[in-house]
Amino acid sequence: xxxxxxxxxxxxxxxxxxxxxxxxxxxxxxxxxxxxxxxxxxxxxxxxxxxxxxxxxxxxxxxxxxxxxxxxxxxxxxxxxxxxxxxxxxxxxxxxxxxxxxxxxxxxxxxxxxxxxxxxxxxxxxxxxxxxxxxxxxxxxxxxxxxxxxxxxxxxxxxxxxxxxxxxxxxxxxxxxxxxxxxxxxxxxxxxxxxxxxxxxxxxxxxxxxxxxxxxxxxxxxxxxxxxxxxxxxxxxxxxxxxxxxxxxxxxxxxxxxxxxxxxxxxxxxxxxxxxxxxxxxxxxxxxxxxxxxxxxxxxxxxxxxxxxxxxxxxxxxxxxxxxxxxxxxxxxxxxxxxxxxxxxxxxxxxxxxxxxxxxxxxxxxxxxxxxxxxxxxxxxxxxxxxxxxxxxxxxxxxxxxxxxxxxxxxxxxxxxxxxxxxxxxxxxxxxxxxxxxxxxxxxxxxxxxxxxxxxxxxxxxxxxxxxxxxxxxxxxxxxxxxxxxxxxxxxxxxxxxxxxxxxxxxxxxxxxxxxxxxxxxxxxxxxxxxxxxxxxxxxxxxxxxxxxxxxxxxxxxxxxxxxxxxxxxxxxxxxxxxxxxxxxxxxxxxxxxxxxxxxxxxxxxxxxxxxxxxxxxxxxxxxxxxxxxxxxxxxxxxxxxxxxxxxxxxxxxxxxxxxxxxxxxxxxxxxxxxxxxxxxxxxxxxxxxxxxxxxxxxxxxxxxxxxxxxxxxxxxxxxxxxxxxxxxxxxxxxxxxxxxxxxxxxxxxxxxxxxxxxxxxxxxxxxxxxxxxxxxxxxxxxx
Ligand code: SF4
Numbered sequence: 150x151x152x153x154x155x156x157x158x159x160x161x162x163x164x165x166x167x168x169x170x171x172x173x174x175x176x177x178x179x180x181x182x183x184x185x186x187x188x189x190x191x192x193x194x195x196x197x198x199x200x201x202x203x204x205x206x207x208x209x210x211x212x213x214x215x216x217x218x219x220x221x222x223x224x225x226x227x228x229x230x231x232x233x234x235x236x237x238x239x240x241x242x243x244x245x246x247x248x249x250x251x252x253x254x255x256x257x258x259x260x261x262x263x264x265x266x267x268x269x270x271x272x273x274x275x276x277x278x279x280x281x282x283x284x285x286x287x288x289x290x291x292x293x294x295x296x297x298x299x300x301x302x303x304x305x306x307x308x309x310x311x312x313x314x315x316x317x318x319x320x321x322x323x324x325x326x327x328x329x330x331x332x333x334x335x336x337x338x339x340x341x342x343x344x345x346x347x348x349x350x351x352x353x354x355x356x357x358x359x360x361x362x363x364x365x366x367x368x369x370x371x372x373x374x375x376x377x378x379x380x381x382x383x384x385x386x387x388x389x390x391x392x393x394x395x396x397x398x399x400x401x402x403x404x405x406x407x408x409x410x411x412x413x414x415x416x417x418x419x420x421x422x423x424x425x426x427x428x429x430x431x432x433x434x435x436x437x438x439x440x441x442x443x444x445x446x447x448x449x450x451x452x453x454x455x456x457x458x459x460x461x462x463x464x465x466x467x468x469x470x471x472x473x474x475x476x477x478x479x480x481x482x483x484x485x486x487x488x489x490x491x492x493x494x495x496x497x498x499x500x501x502x503x504x505x506x507x508x509x510x511x512x513x514x515x516x517x518x519x520x521x522x523x524x525x526x527x528x529x530x531x532x533x534x535x536x537x538x539x540x541x542x543x544x545x546x547x548x549x550x551x552x553x554x555x556x557x558x559x560x561x562x563x564x565x566x567x568x569x570x571x572x573x574x575x576x577x578x579x580x581x582x583x584x585x586x587x588x589x590x591x592x593x594x595x596x597x598x599x600x601x602x603x604x605x606x607x608x609x610x611x612x613x614x615x616x617x618x619x620x621x622x623x624x625x626x627x628x629x630x631x632x633x634x635x636x637x638x639x640x641x642x643x644x645x646x647x648x649x650x651x652x653x654x655x656x657x658x659x660x661x662x663x664x665x666x667x668x669x670x671x672x673x674x675x676x677x678x679x680x681x682x683x684x685x686x687x688x689x690x691x692x693x694x695x696x697x698x699x700x701x702x703x704x705x706x707x708x709x710x711x712x713x714x715x716x717x718x719x720x721x722x723x724x725x726x727x728x729x730x731x732x733x734x735x736x737x738x739x740x741x742x743x744x745x746x747x748x749x750x751x752x753x754x755x756x757x758x759x760x761x762x763x764x765x766x767x768x769x770x771x772x773x774x775x776x777x778x779x780x781x782x783x784x785x786x787x788x789x790x791x792x793x794x795x796x797x798x799x800x801x802x803x804x805x806x807x808x809x810x811x812x813x814x815x816x817x818x819x820x821x822x823x824x825x826x827x828x829x830x831x832x833x834x835x836x837x838x839x840x841x842x843x844x845x846x847x848x849x850x851x852x853x854x855x856x857x858x859x860x861x862x863x864x865x866x867x868x869x870x871x872x873x874x875x876x877x878x879x880x881x882x883x884x885x886x887x888x889x890x891x892x893x894x895x896x897x898x899x900x901x902x903x904x905x906x907x908x909x910x911x912x913x914x915x916x917x918x919x920x921x922x923x924x925x926x927x928x929x930x931x932x933x
Contacts, residue, residue: 166225167453170316174467176200181211185472187360189395189427190214192335195467196222196318198352208357215359215478216393219913221352224318226252227344230304231285232259232745233322235753236821237341238288238701239713240926241348247292248695250350254295254312255285256304260749263558263592264599267567271300271588280709281753284701286690293695301689302563302589305329305528308336309412310441310565310681315430315450315469320347324818324843325528325617327425331412332434333469335395337425338843340821342850342925349929354915358424361394362477365402367486371670372504372654374538375410376530376615376636378483379417380491384501385481389813391423392842394479398428399471402485407675408437409532416529417617420498422816422841430469433675440676441565490639490654494619495611495631497736504639508650516631516649517611521604523553523644524624525637526560526587527594530615533569533681535637536561538673540575542638542653543582546645549666551658554647556602557584564589568684569677594618596746598625611649613640620738620817622765626746638671710753715930716828716852718923719882724833727873728799729897731777731792732809734769737837738817739844741765743826752822759826763792763808770869780870780897796830806830809867810837814855815844824851828924834875836892836908838864849916850925854878856890859907866904870897876905882921885914 173195177186180201186194197203198221208214227249229237234255241249260281261274275282282299289296297307304321305328312319313329313336320326324338337355347353363382369375396418398411406414411428418426430450438447454468490504495516502510511518525531525539536559559579561567567589570576576586592598594616604610609629616624619632633649642653645668651658657665703710733741744761751758764775777795782788790798799806808827814837815823824847827835834854838861848855858864867873872895881888890910896902912920919925 167316167449170195170467171453173197173200177204180204185475187362187397187471187475187477188333188399188429188469189335189358189360189397191467192316192318192427193220193222195316196224198223214357216357218357220355220357222318222355223352224251224320224347226254226312226317227320227322227347228254228256228304228308228312228326229322229344230259231255231257231281232749232752233341233821234285235281235710236825237322237344237348238285239710239753240341240345241292242288242701243713243715243926244345244349244930246349247697249292249294249348251347252295253348254297255289256297256302256307257282257285257299258303258590259595260597261299261588261590261592262597262599263560263587264601266585267588270592271590274588274590275299278750280707284703284710284753287699288701289690290693290696291699291701293693295692296690298688300564300589301686302565303528303591305416306531306562306566310563314446315434316453316467320344320353324419325416327418327423328412328416328528330415330418330425330427331408332437333428333430335425335427338419340824340843340847340850342821342847346925346929351929354913355424356911358395359393359478361391361396361423361479361481363396363398364400364480364482365398365485366400366482367402367484368405369485369488372490372638373485373488374535374636374638375406375413377488377491378485379414379420380493380501380634381483381488382481383417383420383493383499384491386421387499388420388497388816389422389839391418391421394423396421396423396426397471397477398426402483403428404431405485406433407532407534408433409534413529413532417498420617422813424842429471436676440680442680490636492613492633492635492639494633496619496621498617498619498634504652504654508652511649517609518648518650519611520555520613520643520647520649521602521610522556522558522612523640524558524560524593524612524614524616525640526562527591527616528562529617530637531560531562531566533566533676534673535615536570536575536673538671539637539641540578541672542642542668543578545669546666547578547582549660549664550662551645551660551666552583553644555644557582557641557644558587558593559584560587560592560594561589564684564686565681568682572682573677593624595749596623596626597749600625604630613643613649615640618817620740622746623740642668708754708757709750711755713755715927716923718927719852719879719921721879723877723879724805724875726805727833728804728806729867729869729871729873730796730799730806730808730832731763731766732769732867732869733763733766733811734772735767735811736816737766737810737814739815739820739823740817742815742823743820755825755829758822759797759829760793762796762826762830766792768869778869793830796827800831804831805833807832807834807836807873809864810835811864812838814840815847816841821847821851824848824853828853836867845911849912849920852920852924854910854912854920856908856910859909863906866906867894868897871895872900881910881912882917886910886912886917
């Protein structure tokens with residue numbers, strides 16, 4: 150045991166400490182006995198700061214851990230993408246520490262615009278964003294953080310290739326961080342404030358998730374890919390169905406999937422609202438570790454599984470899979486053999502239509518029949534398997550003399566995959582077919598897409614992508630672009646047809662010579678026959694020791710970076726005279742609260758980016774987008790404003806405010822700006838019918854209190870301009886999150902009419918402390 154449990158060294162990359170995992174897991178077993186645990190529980194509980202306290206407090210002596218225990222976790226590392234890393238690092242800097250407490254990495258991926266192709270776009274992106282990249286690089290040097298420069302790849306692909314290892318627990322400042330669950334890693338998407346907590350060495354708190362088991366049987370058919378599994382699940386569960394759950398896959402069907410396919414499924418678990426998703430460690434995982442030059446990691450994982458258990462738990466020791474007979478809170482069974490390809494959208498990832506029904510849906514819904522562009526790749530679907538499957542059908546179409554009728558874009562997820570696909574001729578196949586290879590960056594997936602195809606903003610049109618998310622305006626900033634999600638092979642075949650009604654499984658195209666052409670079933674390789682190429686990944690700066698002599702300079706005149714000022718603490722009383730800024734109708738995602746696209750460039754400058762706050766929200770009372778009314782101005786011409794303008798006016802008047810909203814407020818990405826901006830502008834509470842988990846936590850970290858209606862119909866009892874006092878909120882916070890809260894609402898224009906609305910909250914003792922301090926960071930900076 151002594152030799153094999155030592156932390157191992159794996160070149161320049163930081164490995165997991167299996168000895169720590171072994172010891173913690175032994176402790177979990179001592180506390181819980183031979184209780185049957187799911188895989189997610191094994192990994193999560195083995196990262197507890199205090200096993201006994203977390204598992205036994207408030208859990209009926211360990212019998213009801215899920216949904217009750219407050220887990221204080223010690224993640225193994227933190228990964229940050231460039232857009233969210235800016236604010237995370239600005240926050241970290243205010244704590245005055247010499248280095249991060251756990252290993253961390255920064256990935257420059259979100260700021261590169263997709264326009265002409267990889268080389269031009271990358272150099273233009275570097276030029277435009279130099280100030281930010283320099284800031285991130287200098288902070289990485291100062292604090293000893295791994296730095297992946299622009300062009301190195303998209304965070305989730307790079308993490309999968311380099312940092313994900315079975316049994317690890319990681320945090321990522323991006324909602325698709327669960328991608329690494331494909332390699333049996335618990336990875337949770339968080340906001341920058343959570344990341345900073347872990348970076349300063351504080352335990353990270355999570356309400357013990359429930360576990361949803363997805364049992365897979367059978368084998369995927371030819372045109373069906375792992376993407377279709379998650380598209381189907383999204384349709385089944387909706388964007389709220391996974392809320393509060395870890396989705397854990399098991400069953401014989403798991404063994405039939407490639408590692409990268411499992412990662413795709415976990416990546417899009419974010420579209421179910423799940424805390425994270427995870428697959429067991431399989432033979433495919435071992436093959437992937439070998440292909441990515443990490444055989445030692447595979448050997449260590451094997452070794453860990455052969456260690457004896459502690460005492461009575463001997464028979465149930467760590468096996469990177471659930472214990473036989475482990476119980477799930479929800480159980481779904483999917484026969485992979487019965488799945489068909491799916492196309493999900495537009496505007497929401499859970500509107501799932503089987504391919505065979507899609508033509509009918511297009512006609513019935515009057516979606517555009519013409520396809521304007523097909524985009525494949527991204528962090529979700531740019532694996533060797535995905536790309537070689539696409540290559541197989543592109544080759545056949547080329548042989549038949551066909552070219553894609555719609556614009557065709559390819560985004561490799563990392564330099565490693567790009568260089569390997571280049572070496573193996575796949576990229577050349579795509580470019581010869583007329584495809585445009587974009588840089589290894591997010592680009593069109595996050596609104597960073599400059600279209601030159603004459604589709605003007607506001608023009609309805611349809612695009613198909615193999616990305617993961619399709620909120621309105623997500624890709625090109627055009628709210629009328631209907632964005633459908635599908636597997637890369639379906640996207641590509643339909644790009645050849647230039648039509649949304651084409652079914653590549655049954656329909657034929659006509660070649661230039663007039664012959665009929667049917668696409669063959671896609672055939673790909675799980676991985677390259679020789680290990681992946683490294684390409685220009687050597688540009689990444691890894692495992693550097695912290696250098697306190699490095700200055701992290703931010704120009705005071707910068708429009709993109711600004712040092713942070715601490716938020717004011719909670720008043721020593723209940724809140725009084727809050728004004729309802731706006732009542733929002735329908736979906737209010739983090740994209741709605743803090744839009745991406747052109748605003749991404751202000752991520753490090755809180756005052757500047759706040760000018761986009763809620764700027765695509767729908768006013769529930771008027772149906773207008775981004776319209777709010779200053780009821781203090783008695784309907785004068787000045788009364789109408791945009792939502793951020795009115796928020797700024799309130800801030801300038803020293804008038805605290807709140808937002809009223811409907812279900813799943815803050816769904817979507819982990820974007821902490823969606824919490825920071827309202828807080829900066831003066832929001833004190835958000836009241837809605839329900840919250841998305843990450844956003845709810847983000848609000849608390851920034852000192853904004855998230856409240857939900859005890860009676861959902863009370864949404865109708867409150868309107869913009871109403872004045873609100875909280876009742877019981879201050880006492881609840883002082884009592885560590887215990888106590889009843891209600892809102893006393895004085896109706897606008899009828900101040901004598903007072904309505905009391907009972908509300909609920911999920912504030913934990915720690916969260917109560919940082920709300921009182923003004924923000925979590927205020928408390929951390931004070932050593933709290
Ligand atoms: Fe980038 Fe899109 Fe992946 Fe997010 S989902 S990391 S924006 S490629």
